[in-house]
Amino acid sequence: MKASAFAYARATSLANALELLATHGDKAKVLSGGQSLIPAMNLRLVSPELIVDIGDLGELRGIAVKGETLVIGALTRHADLLKSSHIVKCAPLLAAAVAHVAHPAIRNRGTIGGSLAQADPASELPACMLALGATIVVRGKGGERRIAAEEFFTGIYETKLGPQDLLVAIEVPVASPGSAHFFQEFARRHGDYAIVGLAAQVMRQGDRFADLRLGFFAVGDTPVLAKAAAAMLTGAAITPELLAEASAALASELNPHEDQQATPAMRRHLARVLLARCLATLLNRPDLQTGAGV
Amino acid sequence: MTTPVSISLTVNGERVEAHVLPRLNLADFLREHLKLTGTHVGCEHGVCGACTVRVGGEIVRSCLMLAVQVNGAAIETIEGLSDSGEIADLQAAFRDRNALQCGFCTPGMLMAAQDLLRENGKPTREEIREHLSGNYCRCTGYHAIIDAVENAALARTEPQA
Amino acid sequence: MSSIRNPETLSALDRPNSYIGKTVPRPNLDRLLQGRASYVSDMELPRMAHVAFLRSPHAHAKIVSIDAAAAKLMPGVIAVVTGGELAAVITPWVGVLSHLKGLKSAPQSAIAIDRVCWQGEAVAAIVAISRAAAEDAAEQVAVKYEELEAVADMRTALDPATPVIHSSLGDNLAFERVHDAGAVDQAFAASDAVVEAEFVFGRHTGVTLEPRAVVADWNAAEARLTIYQGTQAPHMVQNIAALHLGLREQQVRVVCKDVGGSFGIKVHIYADEMATYALSKLLRRPIKFVADRVESFNTDIHARDHCCKGKIGVKRDGTILAFEIDDLTGIGPYSMYPRTSAIEANQVVNLVGGPYTSKNYRARARVVFQNKNVMCQYRAVGHPIACSVTEGLVDLAAMKIGMDPVEIRRRNLIADDAYPCASPSGLRFEQLSHQASLTKIVEMMDYQALRADQAALRKRGIHRGIGIASFIEVTNPSAAFYGVGGAKISSQDGVAVRLDAQGSVICQTSITEQGQGSEALTAQIVGSVLGVSMDRVRVILGDTDMTPYGGGTWASRGAGIGGEAALQATKVLRKNILDVAAVILQSTPAELDIVDNAVINVSDGAFRIELNELARIVYFRPDTLPPGIQPELMATKHFVPREYPFAFTNGVQAAWVEVDTDTGFVKLLKHWVVEDCGTIINPQLVDEQIRGGVVQGLGAALFEKCIYDERGQLTNANLADYLVPMSGEMPDIDVGHVVSPTKESELGAKGAGEAGTAGAAAAVTNAVNDALKPFATIITEIPLTPQVILTALGRI
Incomplete structure (x- = not known):
């Protein structure tokens, strides 16, 4: 199990990286953390002609707070997200999510930009981006583009990134006071990709939700922001009956696949379980735990 | 450009200069070029953890890094950690508890365990299980490994009388 | 419950400073802990080449043609060898045993020749200077297949409409066993409750962390093949390699160093390993094969995959009156060699109901062929x-x-x-x-x-x-397990133990080590029986040139059989040492004992002579011994259970x-x-x-x-x-x-x-x-x- 031969270029600057991508287009692959790309290459599932290694681009690294925005460089590793005080303060959902990403040795290499560009529908961070209302910052031939997370993910392993684009940063609105989050996933083993997961960011107002963003993952081609279910649950008094209605709405918002772990029906079921657990946890309402018609 | 790339790095404190093909991964570089065969290859797709080494002080899967990526880096392998004595107590704890059978996972397991103990001196059994959850062992069933890491942690935090 | 027998003779269990029953660390652990072990996957030999196998993407297909011209021109390629070409140096085999009555299978080749029977079966070997170069060339081999209908579901494998995988065998039934004991129908009739269920078991596999690995080194100048392999049964491999390569057994040496897990996965003869031996002979140079993880899943034996109907009859007071089962299992396209793939189903029939007093038992087990990877004995068969x-x-x-x-x-x-x-x-x-x-x-x-x-x-x-x-x-x-069926798989084990000139003890045993602790338990037994400390005992195993002939380590036999051989050999050595000591000390053997590396008096425990001093006299100053004394400081014993199968x-x-x-x-x-x-x-x-x-x-x-x-x-x-x-x-x-x-x-x-x-x-x-x-x-x-x-x- 050895990768096919390829050429290698270590980008010396962002401009250099973009130049390499402009020249080689889809024959090139960007190497960030490599934790998805290299296994695929070892298995010869992909055989790029050129690897553009962006690992030396210090300007793509780091986490900063700029006013009301948290800016995360694309090369920021999962391990950095887990340890960052900025993340804990400004986007605690991310810290909660990253703990579920693979294992320490993988988190030491894997990057947030790599994860989002890979766009595995079962991975945690894309769904967090939806829940957080993040903006993906992309550089390409035509300069910089800022793409809302909701628009960014277009299919299985597919995004708005073109072959000549580079994902350079992520902007996340700083969590406002009174906001809360919930993250849970059902994975067969610790660190595995989830069968279904939920990343939720909410604003509570008393015993109701003023805002509710439910980012489900492993429920279709892309992560899904469950808007219909959220709309029903926003501003209303949450009763088991309402939860059941929202759950039904949720099920129709999802278009899950069948794979070796679960049928679509099972994924819908587990998504409903997650919704109930999310509400029960955030509102401290144990009665909702099994109230989603599950 | 599929021609060899020259790299310069340190491995277990020794300076290493090499010409490597871009496709050569770090595990194969260590094993085949430097003959550091203590780093094992179990799956070559980043799941089993047998190839775990330290790059710049942090554990990584060496099958998921290219040798060309470690240019300028400091690599440490099981041979280095053994010779320096850094994990002698952890190795003794594994020996006393028979926390290995065939030994093939052991170098990677020790790397991961030492990584945990460096950041968390008093891990619970759950934390140990979690930190080692990316390292596959077919022989032991893990219980003895968890015991050994727990014992080593206790011994480190309780100064010798 | 653990009473000590033979109190009048030496018992390993009650000697002073005995290691038996004690937790002592395994002597070989440090090399494993420090990354200094020698697994086959670590091995390199001069002129060694690497083989990668091109494997069938189809579960069942005719091989129409293989075009290797482009592959042979790829950089670093030494040879591309097809099944037909390899057949010149290696003969096919059939995995049957005579005591499994009716078991049938078809001849299997090291590399498929006309037809592939499972996805993953090798169709060509690509030998190159590196594994990567071999894999590059494998992509250039053009194989034309004509896909055949695959038999996938074991439940329909015997249906008349299902194609027969090996037409020469007549059907897809490899083996059937029926057993009927007691009066089952009457017992069910007499039961207050009868419960039935169907039990379904997933097919799974061993996933040893070190994949199967072999380095085969045919030295034409010595006319000798050395096989370095992580195997549980070196003598079995020696016998079979010799048989199919047309060699005498003494022309084959099997060396088994450290093994990264086995669990029964590494006790069989695999086609790709046989092909590697043959390639070495064909190309007259060392060839290394290390299965990658995907190959391991596709070719390491699988196990279980049973569907078993069961029935139990019970009285209201809880008395179980009868068991009945009907087991079905699918084993892939061939019965594995040489242990066969009928053993697991046979064991199921043997073991069901085993802990219980009920005497009424009816069982049927059927073993069918299918176009999936081969199945065979894996841990706890x-x-x-x-x-x-x-x-x-x-x-x-x-x-x-x-x-x-x-x-x-x-x-x-x-x-x-x-x-x-x-x-x-x-x-x-x-x-x-x-x-x-x-x-x-x-x-x-x-x-x-x-x-x-x-x-x-x-x-x-x-x-x-x-x-x-x-x-x-x-x-x-x-x-009773294999030998009676005609397999040349030894059920006995041998141990040779000697006292060397510096007082150290060298023990050669035919059992092997894959992490269970064979080396440790052998050293514990030898040290205890002889009266020497374990650090003086060096255990040598896993080399057909260096150890007595024996079965190896599988089916939980190492401690019980190899351990007993070690005990008996060491008893003889101990007696021989005491005979010499008695001569040197002008005493009698009965008055002397060995404790803590020294000969002592039985009566008062007084120190008489260090073992290393005794060894010095025996090896370097035999002239000081009385005339006619010929000391024998090496002993060999073999053991095999004879009373119980x-x-x-x-x-x-x-x-x-x-x-x-x-x-x-x-x-x-x-x-x-x-x-x-x-x-x-x-x-x-x-x-x-x-x-x-x-x-x-x-x-x-x-x-x-x-x-x-x-x-x-x-x-x-x-x-x-x-x-x-x-x-x-x-x-x-x-x-x-x-x-x-x-x-x-x-x-x-x-x-x-x-x-x-x-x-x-x-x-x-x-x-x-x-x-x-x-x-x-x-x-x-x-x-x-x-x-x-x-x-x-x-x-x-």
């Missing part, structure tokens, strides 16, 4: 199937009559004073301890307290369950689990095992064999399954999709023992390698069903995935 079926049925019967699972077992397990006795399948038991084991595990787990916890938690909607599984385990196999052991496991009935996830909270392997040489090694075995069984219970599609394609042949048990989900495992030594040997040791795997899945399945009792659903399928559980609960 047949045991998990037999145990899950038996213990599942016993729990179902208990549930039906409203009896506690512990109570029904107490009433039916064979009494500990009823031995020797035989099972309805004809197995002979020397001495087992089911009742004592059950009593012990009930204490260890505090059964009543757990039941109280369970009831309290159930009121809060938390569903926990307790599962119990008693089992018997086949160990120390005699020639197998040394049965027994035990019981218990699982405590929590089922999330919303998600179908099972959390393993705790696991207990009590087992009886006779004399315990090293308690820690035994416990760790048990724990490791349990987790392999837990993997089968919850996670592991080779998932094939209807076209015979293995769809999860990688470590991300095939789920092995990892540390995060595994429980702590408490192990206890009851000790009933076998009288077949002086050592009294039986095996312990299968016990953990034998009963783990049964205990967990019973626990899950216990947890789900309020939901009135029974699951008899493993792995117990969330999908299976949610489906059973009607949640999806």
Whole structure:
């Protein structure tokens, strides 16, 4: 199990990286953390002609707070997200999510930009981006583009990134006071990709939700922001009956696949379980735990 | 450009200069070029953890890094950690508890365990299980490994009388 | 219970400073801990080339043509060899044994010649200067296939409409065994309750962390083939390599260094390994083959994959009157060589109902061919199937009559004073301890307290369950296992032990080490019997040039058979040493003993002479000994069990689990095992064999399954999709023992390698069903995935 031969270029600057991508287009692959790309290459599932290694681009690294925005460089590793005080303060959902990403040795290499560009529908961070209302910052031939997370993910392993684009940063609105989050996933083993997961960011107002963003993952081609279910649950008094209605709405918002772990029906079921657990946890309402018609 | 790339790095404190093909991964570089065969290859797709080494002080899967990526880096392998004595107590704890059978996972397991103990001196059994959850062992069933890491942690935090 | 026999003679068990029964660290651990071991995958030899196999993408296809012209021109390529070309140096084989009556199989070649019969079968070998170069060239070999209909489903393999895989065999039935004991129909008629269920077991595999690896080095100038291989049975490999390469056995040396896990995966003869030996002979240079992980999934033997109907009859008072089973298993397109693929089904028939007194037993087992990877013996062959079926049925019967699972077992397990006795399948038991084991595990787990916890938690909607599984385990196999069927697989083992000139002890044994502790237990026995410290004992194993002839390490035979050979050889050496000592010291052997590396007086323990001084005299100053004395400081002994075909052991496991009935996830909270392997040489090694075995069984219970599609394609042949048990989900495992030594040997040791795997899945399945009792659903399928559980609960 050895990768096919390829050429290698270590980008010396962002401009250099973009130049390499402009020249080689889809024959090139960007190497960030490599934790998805290299296994695929070892298995010869992909055989790029050129690897553009962006690992030396210090300007793509780091986490900063700029006013009301948290800016995360694309090369920021999962391990950095887990340890960052900025993340804990400004986007605690991310810290909660990253703990579920693979294992320490993988988190030491894997990057947030790599994860989002890979766009595995079962991975945690894309769904967090939806829940957080993040903006993906992309550089390409035509300069910089800022793409809302909701628009960014277009299919299985597919995004708005073109072959000549580079994902350079992520902007996340700083969590406002009174906001809360919930993250849970059902994975067969610790660190595995989830069968279904939920990343939720909410604003509570008393015993109701003023805002509710439910980012489900492993429920279709892309992560899904469950808007219909959220709309029903926003501003209303949450009763088991309402939860059941929202759950039904949720099920129709999802278009899950069948794979070796679960049928679509099972994924819908587990998504409903997650919704109930999310509400029960955030509102401290144990009665909702099994109230989603599950 | 599929021609060899020259790299310069340190491995277990020794300076290493090499010409490597871009496709050569770090595990194969260590094993085949430097003959550091203590780093094992179990799956070559980043799941089993047998190839775990330290790059710049942090554990990584060496099958998921290219040798060309470690240019300028400091690599440490099981041979280095053994010779320096850094994990002698952890190795003794594994020996006393028979926390290995065939030994093939052991170098990677020790790397991961030492990584945990460096950041968390008093891990619970759950934390140990979690930190080692990316390292596959077919022989032991893990219980003895968890015991050994727990014992080593206790011994480190309780100064010798 | 562990009484010491032969008190008048030397007993290894009660010598001063004995290592027997003590936890001492294995002497070989440091090299494993420091990354200084020598696995075959680490080996390099001068002029060594690497082979990669081009493997069939189809489960069943005719090979129309192979065009290797482009591949041969690729950089670094040394040769591209097809099956037809390789056939010039290696003959095909057929995996049958005569004692498995009616077993049939077709000739199998090292590389497929006209037809491929499973996805992953090799169609060409590409030899190159590196594995990467070989893989590059493999992509350039153009093979034209004509796809044939694949036989994928074992349930329809015998249907008239299903194609016959090997037309020369007439049908797809490889083997069938029928057994009928007692009066089964009358027993069911007399039962107050009869329960039936169908038990389904996923196909899974061993996933040794070091894949199969071999370096074959044909030295034409010496006319000798050296095979470096991680194998459990070096002499078996020697015999078979010689046979099919047209060599005499002395022309083949098999060297087995450190082995990265085996579990039965590395006790077979694989086509690609045979091809590697042949390639070395053909190309006259060392060739290395290391299976990569995908190849491992596609070609390492698979196991289990049984579908077994079971039936139990029980009286209202709990008395079990009868068992009946109908087992079906699919083994791939060939019976494996040389151990065959009928053994597992045969074991299932042998073992079902084994712990119980019921004498009425009817069984049928059918073994069918299919176009999937080959199946054969993997750790605890047949045991998990037999145990899950038996213990599942016993729990179902208990549930039906409203009896506690512990109570029904107490009433039916064979009494500990009823031995020797035989099972309805004809197995002979020397001495087992089911009742004592059950009593012990009930204490260890505090059964009543757990039941109280369970009831309290159930009121809060938390569903926990307790599962119990008693089992018997086949160990120390005699020639009855393979030899009587014509296989040249030795059931005896030999040990040579000598005192060297500096007083160190060198011990050569035919058992092998794959991490179980063969080296340690041999050193413990030799050190104890001889009276020397373990650090003086060096154990040499895994080399057909260097060790006595023997079977190796498999089927839990190393300690019981190899250990006894070590004990007996060392007794002879000890006697020889004392004979010389008596001459030197002008005493008699009976007045002398060896303790702590020195000869002492039996009477007062007084020091007489250091062993190294004695050795110095013997080797360098024999002139100082009286005339006619010819000291013999080396002894060899062999041992094979003769009274019993197998040394049965027994035990019981218990699982405590929590089922999330919303998600179908099972959390393993705790696991207990009590087992009886006779004399315990090293308690820690035994416990760790048990724990490791349990987790392999837990993997089968919850996670592991080779998932094939209807076209015979293995769809999860990688470590991300095939789920092995990892540390995060595994429980702590408490192990206890009851000790009933076998009288077949002086050592009294039986095996312990299968016990953990034998009963783990049964205990967990019973626990899950216990947890789900309020939901009135029974699951008899493993792995117990969330999908299976949610489906059973009607949640999806």
